[in-house]
Amino acid sequence: MLFLQYPPCSTCKRAKAWLDERGMSYTARDIKAENPSYEELRKWYQRSGLPLKRFFNTSGLIYKALGLKEKLPEMSEEEQLRLLATDGMLVKRPLLITERGIVPGFREAEWEKLL
Template sequence: MIKFYGYKRCSTSRSAQKWLEDHGVQFEFQDLVEQPPQKEELISWMKQYQDRGLRYFFNTHGMDYRKMQLKDKISEMSIDEAADLMSKNGKLIKRPLVVGSNKLTCGFNEQVYTETWL
């Protein structure tokens, strides 16, 4: 079963959840803000999908991201530093983050979901 890290107050998370439900994809929901993924998990995913870059995992439109001025810091940031920040503040993670065996998506795009989760 896939793990769906979302935020109940996020319209993108709700849209992605509805899409998965409408397509009969079973998932386990975990609130990204109340209980962010552990640092070790994030490091593992970032290394496995390193070709996507660190920016792929960040919620670049979020207030916390802007307040911390991460736009200028990501290029110099290590995976360990990024994972540490995200594990302490789930609002920094692009949502929803959906993880399955050897599959991972950040954000919601119907075409990507069709290709990845169906």
């Protein structure tokens, strides 16, 4: 199981504690220091079955500064994935990647169902 996080993020800290409390084994990766590649993002997005917008950190400063709320609908999936691969701070976090599925963000019910 891969757990992508931004260590200073309070939601990521809560998600990590949630995993630890349940004794889950995972590999933690700093999403800012080691941004997911285009190939990883494409594979995760395709496996997830989720809308691509779920992979964007829509409350992030970079998302807002780039005006992505208005721009994303006009961009192709390819362009969106390439943009996500440019900066880990654009990616929704935490991001949990398991054999059974992928969940961007921390919603206990979704994580519970996945694990």
